[in-house]
Amino acid sequence: MTTTYPFDAESKDDELKSVGTPAVRIDGLEKISGAAEFVDDIDFGPGLLHAAIVESPHAFARILSIDTTAAEQAKGVVKVVTGKDFPYKFGMYMEDRYIFAQDHVRFAGEQVAGVIARSHREAVQAAALIEVDYEVLEPLLDPKEAFAEEADLIHPDLGDYTHVPWFFPKADTNIAHWRKIRKGDTEKAFAEADFVLEDTYRVPRYAHCAIEPHVTVSKLDHADRLTVWTASQSPHTQRHLFAEALAPLGFTHKDVRVITPYIGGGFGGKAGVSMEIMGAAMATLVKGRPVKVRWTREQEFYNTYQRQGVIAELKVGVMNDGTITAVQHRLYWDAGAYVEYGANVVNAAGLSATGPYRVPNITNDSLCMYTNLPPGGPYRGFGYSEFHFGLESHMDRIAEAIGMDAVEFRRKNAIVEGDELSYGAHMNPSGLIEAIDKTAAAIDWGVEETSDNPDTVIGKGMALFWKAPAMPPNASSASFLKFNEDGSINITVSGMELGQGYLTVMAQIASEVLTVPVDKIRVETPDTDRNPYEWQTVASHVTWSSGLAVQKAAIEAREKIFDVIHQVYGYEDDSLYLENETVRCKTDPEFVKPLREFVIDGIQTEEGTWRGGPIIASGKFMPEFTNANSDPETGQGGHPNVHYTVGATGVVLEIDKDTGRVWVRKAALAVDAGRAINPDLVKGQIVGGLVQGLATVLYEDMRFDEGGKMMNPNFTDYKIPTAFDIPDEIIPIIVEVPQPDGPFGARGVGEHTMIAAAPVIANAVYNALGTRIKSMPVTQEKIAMAFREQQT
Amino acid sequence: MEVEIKVNGEDWALSVAPADVLLDVLREQVGTKSPKIGCERGDCGSCTILMDGRTVRSCLVLAVEAERHEITTVEGISFEGLSPLQDVFLSSNAFQCGFCAPGIVLSATELLEQNPDPSRHDVQEALAGNLCRCTGYEPIIEAVLEAAKGGSA
Structure with a gap:
């Protein structure tokens, strides 16, 4: 059984004019001229x-x-x-x-x-x-200590707190939410498995470090x-x-x-x-x-959301032929002092902690633990970056243990359309296999490379990723569209231009439907009095969700345009089409009516009266096939996620054996965008997200003292990459297996590109040195110490 | 105290306190908003300006130190249309959120003025004091190299 989608977006590949082109950002000029205005x-x-x-x-x-x-x-x-x-x-x-x-x-x-x-x-x-x-x-700084029965209570009134119905806080404990998945019979599957690997992985906290505080x-x-x-x-x-x-x-x-x-x-x-x-x-x-x-830069570090830390206890069972039969993933999240947003990170991770694999038997426990550290919350990757570190490290280790190539092992188990998800719904169409193959090819997987430098060694790594938007089941988007006298268009939406290129993508979608060029479309940033509703610009969902709202508004505007033409000239609506900002007619090739002649003033009839008037339209989108009602003990019965975006990351790195210094020589990342509305912008997400992810594993390291105070809340002591700290070469790969309900087949890619960056480095370090590092970050110091210990 | 500063070709006589930093004076008294406040300690480079043609972090310069100096911000280099460098930044979609862009445009402008044929390493070095969290730097580095190939900035 596959999911049926209520809205079949129009998508005629060969006819697309604006969608699929690397249009120049509509906010580009403002940003490179100093005109762009920020709050401050x-x-x-x-x-x-x-x-x-x-x-x-x-x-x-x-x-x-x-x-x-x-x-x-x-x-x-x-x-x-x-x-x-x-x-x-x-x-x-x-x-x-x-x-x-x-x-x-x-x-x-x-x-x-x-x-x-x-x-x-x-x-x-x-x-x-x-x-x-x-x-x-006495502060509680460790999520497992907070979990202990005798732990002091950080929120003694937890039982009285108001929360969404899909959270399950445990009164009189520090457990703010416990997402459970129980599918199949995990114990039996482990007993029958040919090989079982169990280990613990640790991921610390991270800071977003947007340059604007x-x-x-x-x-x-x-x-x-x-x-x-x-x-x-x-x-x-x-x-x-x-x-x-x-x-x-x-x-x-x-x-x-x-x-x-x-x-x-x-x-x-x-x-x-x-x-x-x-x-x-x-x-x-x-x-x-x-x-x-x-906020000062210091406050930006310790009193906004931080990415939560996690202790991940992972157990995976496989058969000798490489088939994964069971996953048990227990995630203790260091969610911080307040979890009003962060508990949903925990929830999202719990639903998807198998990674992009077909797994018949699953036991997931994702535990949202109050601690006395700053509030955890949303961070690009939303829990997935955190659990993928252990999961994708584990997959490499299992492949090696059963004597199988790590890419072949992943290919064999890669989730495909129709496979059952952990909560019982089914996987959407996905280009995961294509992403794996193209990424492996880009880094010459299977070809051993040696360094010319006797002090360094070369390693290669691969890791997969997946992520679904984490949002309430009824999170929605809306748009208003109006024509101006010259046939140009203003669109208002309430998604945010974060830099990802959202405004440009919305303009391209409207441009495609209405044949008005992108540079004649203005899309405005939000003002809640004037712009229509948008839930939030998070979850990598606005290209999809807000894109559908804009597409619907554009379609409605087109219908209104055809209706005016029909009223005045009598042509049937279904004989009309738009081309280069004009209305044309299939049954009358001579008919050409430029939009600018009537989209405000209307069209005069033979009697001298007027028809039409300003063309205005609206569109909205809410996913009507989702629901968050599932059994709290098994997680079965709901359809909490709309769809998953998948992909693969591969790296070739060089390591100095004495100092542990790592140079990423080549990185490749393939993501299934469904359809790249603007390939330039998708590549921007691939490169930017990958570098942000690599920073979490190679450089960034949030430190707290014994009292729970952050010790390095500045860019001198918390290192984010400079222009020097990037791979020598990044190969962005766009896979396009359309999302059936996406605008022109598109789905989100923004967060996904950083998710596999940490395990891919851990795997490549192992490949180079035989040293397995199971806690992030994988710094130069940690590599050097571990390698030295291994030599003795 | 009174200081005289030339900002984007215009003479300003400004009344400042000894502890006032140039960044705040430019933003609040002159109304030049392209230098941004990102860290206030010289780490991020988003307040980068040109002082007599050389990049400085305006959060680390006291307003009184700018007395009789010539300040140029990105507004100042855009008066007569975009520079070839800005053109390439624009057409190649090199930036994302744009908060670091004014500083990076100026650092790259300074580089190309001093070294019209920079290597990739030269570009990385010139931009190493300007943090960008969105782009991964690659499209920016490529745009600077392309602008250099196309002639002077």
């Missing part, structure tokens, strides 16, 4: 106030008292706020956070108070005058309208959460407006709501004055 670039005039935040130095403590007297009297201070001003909870999937800490702080860096002043300097100086008395408690400006005007300009991936979700959290103050959705200009990178870190809610709340106390909160 907007002028708010002399009334602008600045806020500084007082943070907890302790990872776990009871707040005994807060003395704000001195700060209130300091020069330039307009208002000082604490948790008492806003005793309101908020959260994306589970309401477990407060705007400012109430009686406890649960991570080092948590916001305790805020100072609003006329200048940023005055705000910072006054914030230093606030005295907070704490009773320091979080920044938000909020203003409550004298008519009680709250406007928030913010660097966010989620304007509508932010409006919704602001309106809900601040409802006790009398706000409704129509009173709250979120405006999001360009953002300087997101990677998941600007999804949902984090620091922005402080700005929105503080503005309500200084009516008429805009308040800016801008």
Whole structure:
């Protein structure tokens, strides 16, 4: 049985004019000329106030008292706020956070108070005058310690928290959510397997490191309208959460407006709501004055979402012919102090922790553990990067143990269309085998290479990846489209241009349907008062979901255009078509009507009256085949994921045997985009995502001290790649097995490109040195130490 | 105190405090917003500007140090249309979010002025002080090499 899709998107390969071309980004000129405006670039005039935040130095403590007297009297201070001003909870999937800490702080860096002043300097100086008395408690920093029965409770009221119905928190424990998958009979399969491998892999926390820090400006005007300009991936979700959290103050959705200009990178870190809610709340106390909160680089590291750490206990059983028969994956997630968003990372990983393989017997336990570290949350890859490290390392080890080529082993087990997924639904069409073969060919898999340098060795590695968008089953997208007098088009949507090229792709989709060139289409960034709804720009779903909404709006506009022509000239709608911005007719080759002649003013009839008028249209998309209702004990019965995007990554690297230094000589990455609406932009995602993934395994390393305080919250001590730290050669490979319900067959690729980067390095290091490293990052130091130990 | 600074060809007399950094003064008093605030400690390069034709991180320069110097930002090099380098950046879709772009355009402009025929290594070295989290640098490096091939910046 395969999934049937409700909306069969039009896709006639050979006729495509705009879709499939490397169109120049519609935001390109703004960005290379300095014109592109980010939140911090907007002028708010002399009334602008600045806020500084007082943070907890302790990872776990009871707040005994807060003395704000001195700060209130300091020069330039307009208002000082604490948790008492806003005793309101908020959260994306589970309401477990407060705007400012109430009686406890649960991570080092948590916001305790805020100072609003006329200048940023005055705000910072006054914030230093606030005295907070704490009773320091013993922090829980390890997810397995948090899991232990005798562990202290980080959230004693967990049982009372509001959450989405597909979460299963355990009251009176630190388990905020437990996603279970039980399929087949794993115990029996392990007993009957020819070979079973069991091991533990560790993945630490990581930071997004968008170059633009979080920044938000909020203003409550004298008519009680709250406007928030913010660097966010989620304007509508932010409006919704602001309106809900601040409802006790009398706000409704129509009173709250979120405006999001360009953002300087997101990677998941600007999804949902984090620091922005402080700005929105503080503005309500200084009516008429805009308040800016801008995170420093340090705050950007420790008080936004971090990528969660995980301890992965993995057991896989295979037969001698290489068939995988069982997977048992137990994931202890270090989800941090608040899991309002991060628990869904845990959920997503639990649903898909077999990786892109056909597995008949599955036991997955994905455990969302509260710890006293900063809140975990969405990060490009959404849990998949984390569990793929162990899983794809394991697959190499199993192949070697049973004497099979690692690529052949993966090919044999690779999931294909129609295969049953862990939760009982079926796999969508996929080009996984093609991706494997093309990646292997690109790195000359199977051909041993030796180094000319006696101090270095060459290694090769392969790893596969898959990922589905993780979203509520009814997450939806919408679009408005209008023509202008000259036949140009304005489109409004509420997906965010994060850099991925979303606005350009939306323009290309509309261009394809309406034959208007991309450079005559403007697509605007969101303003929740004016742009139609979009859930969020996360999950690599907007090309697919928002793309469908734009495609539908364009189709509706085309129908309206044909209807006007029909009314005036009598041609049947189905005889009409568009070509080069004109309406043409199959039954009357002489008929040519340029769009610009009537899309605003309409067409005059022989009687002198007019027909038509401004062509406007809307489109929306919601997946109507998904549902998140599954049995909490088995995970069976629902259809939580819309589809998976798959692919493969391969590397050739050179390692210095003495120092452990790694040079990635060649990297290849194939991803099944379904259809590359803009191949340039898909390649951009492949190269950028791969380098970001390689950084997590080769360079980046988040360190905390014994008290749970982050020790390296800056770019000097937390190394992200520079222009020197990239592979010598990257080969991007686009596979196109169409997604039946995608716009022109497209599916998302944004997150996927970093998922296999870590295991592919671990596998290549093993291939080069025979050294298996089972904890990330795989740094130069770790390689050198492990290799040295192996030699002795 | 009063300082005189030339910004993109225009003379400015600005009243600044001794501790004011040039980046903030450019953004808040001159209204030149292309140099961005990314780390405020010279790590990320998004505040890169040209001071007398040489790149500096404007977050590490005090406004008073810019007295009687000539500052150029990316707005300043775009007045009379895009440079050939910007043209290649645009046509090759070299940037993504664009936050680092103003700094990188200036670093690459400086490179091509000093070395019209750079190697890949030269380009990497010139850009090593400008962090970009989106692109993986490859399309940017390729665009600079292509611009060099096509003539001067």
